[in-house]
Amino acid sequence: SQQGEEDPQALSIQEGENATMNCSYKTSINNLQWYRQNSGRGLVHLILIRSNEREKHSGRLRVTLDTSKKSSSLLITASRAADTASYFCATNSGYSTLTFGKGTMLLVSP
Amino acid sequence: DVKVTQSSRYLVKRTGEKVFLECVQDMDHENMFWYRQDPGLGLRLIYFSYDVKMKEKGDIPEGYSVSREKKERFSLILESASTNQTSMYLCASSGGHSNQPQHFGDGTRLSIL
DSSP: OOOOEEEOSEEEEETTSOEEEEEEOSSOOSEEEEEEEOTTSOEEEEEEEETTOSEEEETTEEEEEETTTTEEEEEEOSOOGGGOEEEEEEEEOSSSOOEEOOOEEEEEEO | OOOEEESOSEEEEOTTOOEEEEEEESSOOSEEEEEEEETTTEEEEEEEESSTTOOEEOSOOTTEEEEEEETTEEEEEESSOOGGGOEEEEEEEEOSSTTSOOEEOOOEEEEEO
């Protein structure tokens, strides 16, 4: 069953701009993860934020988590054409399985 | 780096055939997963395994079975392929703790004619 839902479904920006994607979920979580998928390829793990964390950074990525609103956001700063991909949030509720959202397609134009 | 290898990138089979999709990981991970990915539906979990010879149903196990005879290998079996099983199939593995990320293969795009 889907738990995470990303918003927007698609996002088109210019190189150098920031991209923000949001994820909402329904039940309590142990952690929330963000993944990237280039066209026709597998998913690549970007960042994991635990339920007791509010913000996490990794390079140009910034993730926030608001457990009271059951939502997370992924910010990519100073985007590049190479950031063009689909981005998925996935929630973990304490076992080893993840529940993925349907993804946001990001297009970064040169 | 973790490497998850799926045996085929593209596969074409006929309705009614028995189809095997193979996945191998090289990081001694306890957990392995099979997903299918369809446009507009995202990733859906078919089966997963947390140990050799152990398997658990995911959200959409109907029409599929799995086999894990060795820790590094997890096979997905379509017992009698049907056209509605045309999809992208993704294998993943992860360490035993729930705070471990999943590592994915590049997928197998399966077409059932």
